Amino acid sequence: MTTVTYAGTPVEVDPEGFLSQTDQWNEQIAAEIAAEAGIAELNDRHWLVINFMRSAYLENGAAPSIRTLGKASGVPIKELYDLFPKGPAKLAAKIAGIPKPRGCI
Amino acid sequence: MARRRIGGMSHRIVIVGGGTGGTLTANRLHRVYGDEAEIVVVDRDDRHVYQPGLLFVPFGLEQPEGIVRSRREQLHSGIEFRLAEVDRVETATSAVHLRDGSTLPYDALVIASGASLLYEETEGLRGPGWGEKVFSFYSVEDAVALRDALRSFERGRLVVNLVDMPIKCPVAPLEFCFLADWFLRERGVRSEVEITYATPLDAAFTKPVAASHLGGMFDQKEIALETEFATGRVDGEAGRLLSWDEREIPFDLLVTIPLHGGAPFVADSPGLGDELGFVPVDIHTLQSKAAANVFAIGDAASLPTSKAGSSTHFEGETLTANIQRFLAGEELEGSYDGHVNCFIESGFHKALLIDFNYEVEPLPGRYPEPHVGPLPLLRESRLNHLGKLAFQPLYWHMLLPGRDIPGVGAQMSTSGKHLTPSGRGDNE
Numbered sequence: 001m002t003t004v005t006y007a008g009t010p011v012e013v014d015p016e017g018f019l020s021q022t023d024q025w026n027e028q029i030a031a032e033i034a035a036e037a038g039i040a041e042l043n044d045r046h047w048l049v050i051n052f053m054r055s056a057y058l059e060n061g062a063a064p065s066i067r068t069l070g071k072a073s074g075v076p077i078k079e080l081y082d083l084f085p086k087g088p089a090k091l092a093a094k095i096a097g098i099p100k101p102r103g104c105i
Numbered sequence: 106m107a108r109r110r111i112g113g114m115s116h117r118i119v120i121v122g123g124g125t126g127g128t129l130t131a132n133r134l135h136r137v138y139g140d141e142a143e144i145v146v147v148d149r150d151d152r153h154v155y156q157p158g159l160l161f162v163p164f165g166l167e168q169p170e171g172i173v174r175s176r177r178e179q180l181h182s183g184i185e186f187r188l189a190e191v192d193r194v195e196t197a198t199s200a201v202h203l204r205d206g207s208t209l210p211y212d213a214l215v216i217a218s219g220a221s222l223l224y225e226e227t228e229g230l231r232g233p234g235w236g237e238k239v240f241s242f243y244s245v246e247d248a249v250a251l252r253d254a255l256r257s258f259e260r261g262r263l264v265v266n267l268v269d270m271p272i273k274c275p276v277a278p279l280e281f282c283f284l285a286d287w288f289l290r291e292r293g294v295r296s297e298v299e300i301t302y303a304t305p306l307d308a309a310f311t312k313p314v315a316a317s318h319l320g321g322m323f324d325q326k327e328i329a330l331e332t333e334f335a336t337g338r339v340d341g342e343a344g345r346l347l348s349w350d351e352r353e354i355p356f357d358l359l360v361t362i363p364l365h366g367g368a369p370f371v372a373d374s375p376g377l378g379d380e381l382g383f384v385p386v387d388i389h390t391l392q393s394k395a396a397a398n399v400f401a402i403g404d405a406a407s408l409p410t411s412k413a414g415s416s417t418h419f420e421g422e423t424l425t426a427n428i429q430r431f432l433a434g435e436e437l438e439g440s441y442d443g444h445v446n447c448f449i450e451s452g453f454h455k456a457l458l459i460d461f462n463y464e465v466e467p468l469p470g471r472y473p474e475p476h477v478g479p480l481p482l483l484r485e486s487r488l489n490h491l492g493k494l495a496f497q498p499l500y501w502h503m504l505l506p507g508r509d510i511p512g513v514g515a516q517m518s519t520s521g522k523h524l525t526p527s528g529r530g531d532n533e
Contacts, residue, residue: 061388061463062409066305066335066349067226067269067364072380077335077349086350087333090307102311103304104275104411104445105319105459105467 006032018094022057025097034095039084042095046083049073053096063093063101116142116432119201119211121191122368123148123176125156125505126403126417127217133425133507135181142432144183145209147201149190151176154245155497156273157414160280160450162248163255164288169245172497179505191218194374196396213398213428216377216384218368220273220404220412223381226364227268227336234341239359242281243273254358255288260297261357263289266346267304268336268364271383273404273412276459278302278362279309280450285360286326287452295327303331303346303354312466315459318483322451365412367405383407388463389439391424398431400424410443410463418504419444419515425507444517446472448493456489458482462517468524473512475521482522 001012001020007028012020017033019025030050034042042050052073056064066089070077080088090100118134120127123146131146138144158172177186190204194214201209222243224231230239240251263285267278282302289295302309302323309323309330310316323330337349339359346354367382376395379385384401385394388408393399401407402424403417410416423441430437443463448456458480459467471478480492503510 060385060407060409062271065269065271068380077337081350087307087335089305089335090333100311101270101306103270103306104447104461105279105310105312105315105449 016094016100018100019097022054022097025054029097030095033097037091037094039095045075045079046095049075049080049083049088049092050096053092053098057093057096057098063089063098065089065101116212117210118142118144118213118215118428119209120144120146120215120217121148121194121201121370122146122215122217122219122403122405123151123153123180123186124217124219124403125414125500126219126405126421127215128153128176128179128505129418129421129507130215130217130402130424130428131184132179132181132505133421134428135184136507137425137429140183143185145185145187146176146180147187147189147191147203147209148176149188151186151188153179155500157493157500158497159242159245159248160274160277160284162245163242163251163281164284165252165256166284169249173245174501179501181506191368191370192373193370194377194399196374196376196399199396199398211398213400213432215424215428216368216371216393216399216401216405217403218371218405220365221368221382223364223366226366227339227361229339229341230361230363232339232341234339234344237341238344238357239339239341239361241361241363243362251360255285258289258298258358259292259294262299262301262344262355263358263360264301264303264346264354264356265360265362266334266336266354267302267306267362269305271412272362272365274447275411275413276447276449278304281360282328283322283326283452284450286328299329300327301329301331301354301356303334303336305333305335307332314469315467315483318469319457326452365404371405379407387437387439388443389423389441390427390437391420391441392427392431392437400428408443411445411447413445413447414500414504415447416443416445418510421507422509422515440516442516444515448489448496450490450493451485454490455485455487456493457485458489458492460517465517465519465522468519468522470522473514475518 011024084091153176155172161167242248338347371378371382404412427437446460461467469483
């Protein structure tokens, strides 16, 4: 594990930069991770997805898939790609401070 | 596990689904309660498919008739089997409503209705080209159609596409790739075929230890990987697979693993399911979040572990104990730890074996006896392949009747496992 400092707070991250401990997350940290990924400013639609990701993870213990996001977050898949370019499920998970979507192996 | 009988009092337990989870739960509960509980299993057909066998059908390694038996005949006598389609569950009144207009009231309900294949969620998937260039292997009929297509497939682009998680048997797409590689080499046409695996995840192996041990398998077998590919549309006529971010993969033969969801009645049951129709439950007790007297098991449950026969088997022990506790007015036990183990066929008469739970990812070591095995974890071996083949009789004769398999505990053990990626002390 490596420690990095976001918004003045040291946090532990895995080799890909995902927070190791979900409870170390806050909104300023989210904004800094987003900025690193090239999203200069998080708008209401970003936050809708980020908050959905967090609550789904805290409820079920797994990061939602892109299909689940498209069905349940209130943001259609096409727009998810505009908000979180390239890999919305993975990038939104990173900004939301939860583990990336994974298979079983 | 305490076995208790409640003198003179009869419980009515309804189980929706006569597959792996429903059958083993019914048989376990019947053994506990005998005549003191009325157990009804509802299913819309009487065909119990040994689903791990579906993977082998396309390669001619398993005959379709060899993997289907009567659901009714897997249930102990004294359990009622009801052939009917469920319309909806009303948790407020504790009743299952059937399509034929009748109603099954329950004291405890088990949702064991598995996963459905949501082909319609991917545009074009069942359109032109289905059955000609586009196939699947998640039903007996589809697996047979794919077998017939593969027999005459000698050159071109074979694409295996996982639409999105969660799916049942999450390793099956990888196994399909490995077996296809083997099958085409055996037939001497491998050099004429490009195999591509397209996945929405960011790698074929997404857990760090598995990735460090197995990451090279796709290169070795010359299978191309297309990662973070979120399938948007299939153009079966032109042979094009298209992603939401406008990538395109051409194919001559597409094997799709469609989006999965719960049984259709779950969506029609107020408050029972999530957005895909899986039933949210407490991940350790298996009690549904919709009502205290409703439980879910196996593929139907929204659990952050693999949807597989082995997890369902391990869940069965917790579920049976908790239904007894619930009916006796006692507190539930949170004993299910997410334990799964799966054989992964890798072709050439070899297989891998993985063993993991909610907390601990697949690690190298030995199974089921620490240090002894005989089966090696996270490594290819012939013995694992034989283990996979030997599992079918165990499934019908041990797992479904609700017996524990000797040496195989419901809770995962870390004993003898190498807990770090570098811990490859397995020098056999």
